[in-house]
Amino acid sequence: MxxxxxxxxxxxxxxxxxxxxxxxxxxxxxxxxxxxxxxxxxxxxxxxxxxxxxxxxxxxxxxxxxxxxxxxxxxxxxxxxxxxxxxxxxxxxxxxxxxxxxxxxxxxxxxxxxxxxxxxxxxxxxxxxxxxxxxxxxxPLAIETAYEGLERAGFSAGKSILVLGGAGGVGTHVIQLAKHVFGASKVAATSSTGKLELLRKLGADMPIDYTKENAENLPEKFDVVFDAVGDADTTFKPLKEGGKFVTIVPPGLPPPAIYYILKSDGAVLEKLKPYLESGKVKxxxxxxxxxxxxxxxxxxxxxxxxxxxxxxxxxxxx
Known part of the structure; x- marks a missing residue:
């Protein structure tokens, strides 16, 4: 050396x-x-x-x-x-x-x-x-942020999630972790028109083109909404009763929304290593x-x- x-x-x-x-x-x-x-x-x-x-x-x-x-x-x-x-x-x-x-x-x-x-x-x-x-x-920063948000929301197998900003650094990992690690029943995610195919490849069951459709008006409600973009128009409307809203963008929505700043931890990367090595999470x-x-x-x-x-x-x- x-x-x-x-x-x-x-x-x-x-x-x-x-x-x-x-x-x-x-x-x-x-x-x-x-x-x-x-x-x-x-x-x-x-x-x-x-x-x-x-x-x-x-x-x-x-x-x-x-x-x-x-x-x-x-x-x-x-x-x-x-x-x-x-x-x-x-x-x-x-x-x-x-x-x-x-x-x-x-x-x-x-x-x-x-x-x-x-x-x-x-x-x-x-x-x-x-x-x-x-x-x-x-x-590291993106996947740890995605993992921490899902943990804070109490996300688990069989739950549904809406990811706002699914094609960004954090959003791409929220989709993958929710689907392939936590066992989501349904993953919806927003992006612009040209990125919808990427959302599908990552595991989104319901890609939403935000230039044509407002996620606020979806007939379906979700157990968790993960806001990775800080959309000023976002409300609690897409949440099921008792659902959790997680955001990483200040100032975010007021409580009960969960706003957090990542605390970096190498143990999370070690925990996710099998999913990365198997190619389930990319x-x-x-x-x-x-x-x-x-x-x-x-x-x-x-x-x-x-x-x-x-x-x-x-x-x-x-």
Missing amino acids: AAIPTHIKAWTYSEYGKSTDIHKFDPNVPLPELKEDHVLIKVVAAALNPIDCKRMEALFKDTDSPLPTAPGYDVAGVVVKVGSEVKKFKVGDEVYGDINENALEYPKVVGSLAEYTAVEEKLLAHKPKNLSFVEAASL PILDPKSPFPFSQTVEAFSYLETNRAVGKVVIHPIP
């Missing part, structure tokens, strides 16, 4: 603003410090998430880490060094995860859009052998992925159009 450098290449920003204005390529970022419970990862691939954009737009600057920062939550890579308390991983292991335990509270100063990043052992999992680094990087990559490291700014611009299907991934790094 190559010697670990003292300084690394990364995309960073030193002020808040629009991604195209603030990102700079920095070839001289100090290597992040390795704490006892951390592993140092040589980053192979990283995925972009809407939370990265919210962070750079200063939407949670009161609890942000100090600037300058290298953004990025999702990582896939190889362990090159372990802290003294690390038990689960060794040098050479292929790992992946969402590197920030609490998304809005002091995210890593050196995130995944860097050559190396240091991450707590508990946030990582062994990469499924059948997945490429690009595929693995696309998963990573969904946007057709433009991966973007090379040199085009990270273009990748953010594309993510911000809200036209991405599945995940936008950066690879190789650098």
Whole structure:
């Protein structure tokens, strides 16, 4: 394995603003410090998430880490060094995860859009052998968010669900997990016209074209509604009596809607590993992925159009 450098290449920003204005390529970022419970990862691939954009737009600057920062939550890579308390991983292991335990509270100063990043052992999992680094990087934040929402809603076999925003990073996994892991009786999901076939492939029994049909007016009611897009027109109307409404988009509907922010946990990825290795649950990559490291700014611009299907991934790094 190559010697670990003292300084690394990364995309960073030193002020808040629009991604195209603030990102700079920095070839001289100090290597992040390795704490006892951390592993140092040589980053192979990283995925972009809407939370990265919210962070750079200063939407949670009161609890942000100090600037300058290298953004990025999702990582896939190889362990090159372990802290003294690390038990689960060794040098050479292929790992992946969402590197920030609490998304809005002091995210890593050196995130995944860097050559190396240091991450707590508990946030990582062994990469499924059948997945490429690009595929693995696309998963953690989105699939963990989808899983946590279904758990919070008390979703279980035989229940029905309506997914608002079924073709996005989180929505594609809500459909798959509801159908193939939790055993849903019926999955309905919304998207634009061109993405309906994808919804069917993922396991949606009832793809809904939101440009032609309002999910609010469906004759059918559901045990759970999972809002992955934050549609301002959404109400509790599609819910059965006693049903649960879950949303990941602030401010969301008032209670009894369940609004939550993901708490990252590598144990969830380990739990889902059999479904990923069997192919029952698949990573969904946007057709433009991966973007090379040199085009990270273009990748953010594309993510911000809200036209991405599945995940936008950066690879190789650098």
